[in-house]
Amino acid sequence: MGIRIGILGYGNLGRGVECAVKQNPDMELAAVFTRRDPEAVSILTEGAAVCQISKVGEWKDKIDVMVLCGGSATDLPVQTPEYAQYFNVVDSFDTHANIPGHFEKVDAAAKANGKVGIISVGWDPGMFSLNRMYANAILPGGQDYTFWGKGVSQGHSDAVRRVPGVKNAKQYTVPVDSALQSVRAGENPELTTRQKHTRECFVVLEEEADGAKVEEAIKTMPNYFADYDTTVHFISEEELNRDHSGIPHGGFVIRSGRTGWEQEHSHVIEYSLKLDSNPEFTASVLVAYARAAYRLAKEGQWGCKTVFDIAPAYLSPKSGEELRRELL
Amino acid sequence: MGIRIGILGYGNLGRGVECAVKQNPDMELAAVFTRRDPEAVSILTEGAAVCQISKVGEWKDKIDVMVLCGGSATDLPVQTPEYAQYFNVVDSFDTHANIPGHFEKVDAAAKANGKVGIISVGWDPGMFSLNRMYANAILPGGQDYTFWGKGVSQGHSDAVRRVPGVKNAKQYTVPVDSALQSVRAGENPELTTRQKHTRECFVVLEEEADGAKVEEAIKTMPNYFADYDTTVHFISEEELNRDHSGIPHGGFVIRSGRTGWEQEHSHVIEYSLKLDSNPEFTASVLVAYARAAYRLAKEGQWGCKTVFDIAPAYLSPKSGEELRRELL
Numbered sequence: 001m002g003i004r005i006g007i008l009g010y011g012n013l014g015r016g017v018e019c020a021v022k023q024n025p026d027m028e029l030a031a032v033f034t035r036r037d038p039e040a041v042s043i044l045t046e047g048a049a050v051c052q053i054s055k056v057g058e059w060k061d062k063i064d065v066m067v068l069c070g071g072s073a074t075d076l077p078v079q080t081p082e083y084a085q086y087f088n089v090v091d092s093f094d095t096h097a098n099i100p101g102h103f104e105k106v107d108a109a110a111k112a113n114g115k116v117g118i119i120s121v122g123w124d125p126g127m128f129s130l131n132r133m134y135a136n137a138i139l140p141g142g143q144d145y146t147f148w149g150k151g152v153s154q155g156h157s158d159a160v161r162r163v164p165g166v167k168n169a170k171q172y173t174v175p176v177d178s179a180l181q182s183v184r185a186g187e188n189p190e191l192t193t194r195q196k197h198t199r200e201c202f203v204v205l206e207e208e209a210d211g212a213k214v215e216e217a218i219k220t221m222p223n224y225f226a227d228y229d230t231t232v233h234f235i236s237e238e239e240l241n242r243d244h245s246g247i248p249h250g251g252f253v254i255r256s257g258r259t260g261w262e263q264e265h266s267h268v269i270e271y272s273l274k275l276d277s278n279p280e281f282t283a284s285v286l287v288a289y290a291r292a293a294y295r296l297a298k299e300g301q302w303g304c305k306t307v308f309d310i311a312p313a314y315l316s317p318k319s320g321e322e323l324r325r326e327l328l
Numbered sequence: 329m330g331i332r333i334g335i336l337g338y339g340n341l342g343r344g345v346e347c348a349v350k351q352n353p354d355m356e357l358a359a360v361f362t363r364r365d366p367e368a369v370s371i372l373t374e375g376a377a378v379c380q381i382s383k384v385g386e387w388k389d390k391i392d393v394m395v396l397c398g399g400s401a402t403d404l405p406v407q408t409p410e411y412a413q414y415f416n417v418v419d420s421f422d423t424h425a426n427i428p429g430h431f432e433k434v435d436a437a438a439k440a441n442g443k444v445g446i447i448s449v450g451w452d453p454g455m456f457s458l459n460r461m462y463a464n465a466i467l468p469g470g471q472d473y474t475f476w477g478k479g480v481s482q483g484h485s486d487a488v489r490r491v492p493g494v495k496n497a498k499q500y501t502v503p504v505d506s507a508l509q510s511v512r513a514g515e516n517p518e519l520t521t522r523q524k525h526t527r528e529c530f531v532v533l534e535e536e537a538d539g540a541k542v543e544e545a546i547k548t549m550p551n552y553f554a555d556y557d558t559t560v561h562f563i564s565e566e567e568l569n570r571d572h573s574g575i576p577h578g579g580f581v582i583r584s585g586r587t588g589w590e591q592e593h594s595h596v597i598e599y600s601l602k603l604d605s606n607p608e609f610t611a612s613v614l615v616a617y618a619r620a621a622y623r624l625a626k627e628g629q630w631g632c633k634t635v636f637d638i639a640p641a642y643l644s645p646k647s648g649e650e651l652r653r654e655l656l
Contacts, residue, residue: 019589023468044589099652120656127462129656130640131599134455136655137616137643138609140351184602259612261347261372265604267612271459272600274512276593281466284587288465308644308651312458313636315465323636324427327464328448328457 002028003294005287006059008083009069010034010041010050012247013092016283017067018045024287026317030063060086064297065290068092069283081105084117084304088293090286092122099125099306107304116297117304121289122282123273124148128253130307131271135255139267142257145183147175147196151249151278159224160201163217165209168237170244172200175252186256186266199230202244204237249278288315331622332358333615334387336411337397338369338378340575341420344611345395346373352615354645358391388414392625393618396420397611405430412437412445412632416621418614420450427453427634435632444625445632449617450610451601452476456581458635459599463583467595470585473511475503475524479577479606487552488529491545493537496565498572500528503580514584514594527558530572532565577606616643 005021007014010032021029022045031049034041038050051059066087070076076093083089084106093102099120110117120126124146132144149172156171179196182189189195201218205211215232219225235243250273259265275281289307292314296305313323333349335342338360349357350373359377362369366378379387394415398404404421411417412434421430427448434445448454452474460472477500484499507524510517517523529546533539543560547553563571578601587593603609617635620642624633641651 016587019587022589023587096656099656100649103652125656127466127597130462132655133640133644133651134458137619137640137645138455138612140645186602259344259347259351259605259608261350265608267604267609268602269455270598270600270602272598274514274596274598276595277587280587280593281595284466291465306652306656308641308656309639309648311637311639312461312465316461316636317465317468320637321428323461324431324634327460328424328427328453328634328636 002026003291004028004030004062004064005290006031006033006056006063006066006087007069008033008053008056008066008079009075010036010043011069012279013283013286014067014069015044016277016280017069017286018043019280020284020287021045023284024291024317026291027287031059056083057086063087065090065293067286067290077102080117080119081109084109084115085113086115088116088297090118090121090290090293092126092282092286093120094122094125096125103304103306111303114300114302116293116302118289118293118306118310119304120306121286123275123285124251126282126285126307127273128251128271131253131269132255133308135253135257135269139255139257139259139269141259141263142255142267143188145191145254145256146251147180147254148251149173149175149197149249151251151275152244152247156199156201156224159221160203160218163214163221165206165214165217166203167206167209168204168240170202170240172202174198174200180252183254183256184268184270186268188256193227194229197228199225199228201230201232202235202240203232204240205234246276247278248276249281250274291315291317330354330356331619332356332390332392333618334359334361334384334391334394334415335397336361336381336384336394336407337403338362338364338371339397340607341611341614342395342397343372344605344608345397345614346371347608348612348615349373351612352619352645354619355615359387384411385414391415393418393621395614395618408445408447409433409437412443413441414443416444416625418446418449418618418621420454420610420614421448422450422453424453431632431634439631442628442630444621444630446617446621446634446638447632448634449614451603451613452579454610454613454635455601456579456599459581459597460583461636463581463585463597467583467585467587467597469587469591470583470595471516473519473582473584474579475508475582476579477501477503477525477577479579479603480572480575484527484552487549488531488546491542491549493534493542494531495534495537496532496568498530498568500530502526502528508580511582511584512596512598514596516584521555522557525556527553527556529558529560530563530568531560532568533562574604575606576604577609578602619643619645
């Protein structure tokens, strides 16, 4: 029997977890939990159950790790501490500023109940954080840069859709290539928000909407667009569906730093991701950390962890011997 | 008092460790051990001792972590198991095929004496291995690529210098850009040795040597050059010293893989290094892992470890709270 995985929340991320479990032979999907009517939810995995979220208590001994696939705004702040009482859990909580508080709550719940909770798993926070941390430890004298994109920002797309006159929209965050090149060259530039990223919007107007007004409303929107150079393209609904239905993303974490007695040598460490599907990649990271949660729980290492606290070998199905022989 | 570091072997790597310790305020260099006459060895750190290697036993309680800076061919296979009896040790053993055997010996010595030994630390093995492992765990359906360079290969430079008629030489390993681009595009190419890297040699001839013969001898040398497209440039000793005295290196670890129920989405994970000084960067990684060795020893986690076995947070001087707040 493989590691029994539960999925709580069956949107893009939950479906991504389902696909990732299929690629890992040491795991099996036990059940998907949903707020919707389970009869109305059709999943892809034969033999896995679909259950109303209220029935989750009945699965306490039938699931090794519950992967929480809700949103960071309202779902996870409540769900992760709650379900860490009953299950080993993994989440992708990504509100950076609230991570310390989230950690404390999940830690208390998990420790009190002999469970493991791994939070803020994905690529940022997640793999990007790991790479920032390793690079900082190796090059203490240096500077960090994170660039996002090219990719779809869900939050910014939503913001555009809320503008009166907008029927539908997709927003791409695009790193500025000249800034990226300067960082890669070890020039340690000081970059403003505007110098790091541009924003590109593809907008379907409502009939009779005033394009010029919509464009002005988008470009001057505080927090979301005012600090960026933003381009607005008006397209048809057909074009939007044909050319912009994917959820690609990615980005770059770069640290440049100096070594030598007089800091005479320069080094650049770069980690980058180019993702066709943001939710499926995030899900793949979640599933690797679900394996870690399972093993940490077997060892009795209760409490809340982040990617910083987990030895890399816990993520791999290979043994220590295999890892040393094949990947070191 | 900081973590007391010892350096065993004071060549390029040992000097790199000395420089790295200077950049880490929680560490101090206690002593450098050398096979040479200590009077003839001048180090940079005020207040640190220089000792004959035979006196190392007297430092058993005055050093927290000994960083072993010998070579992988003959030094480390003997030194790491030997000194793991007396000290927590870190080495950069890089003969990939012999890592499993080295691990066993260091593990036995360290466990029997209540010490921690971390082996094969640096960038390959080391950071490249870590990135191969993380990427494999996240994208089980995928393919790995490692490219080295552009950088100086010490082994290949030595091989060129052994050719009759060669007075001095430097050899650069250069990744083939078109191969790199194909991998980055997620095309999963099958690449031969020749298609991945070229080799570029800068050679100073002995007086009266026959350039054509030397070039032929280099280009047909089995194992080192015969399987590659090799370019040989003849230059003067002055040019060699002026333009090729550095020890730059670097490279790329790329994994491309697919996700989705029908593997419909492609992803590319890339980690790259661009290093002005190969030994100083390797030394910087060794020093970060020396911190980990110190902490693991405090926790009584005896035995041999590799980068796979050590939670990232052990490398950082920051606390868990600081890491979550600043870098997650």
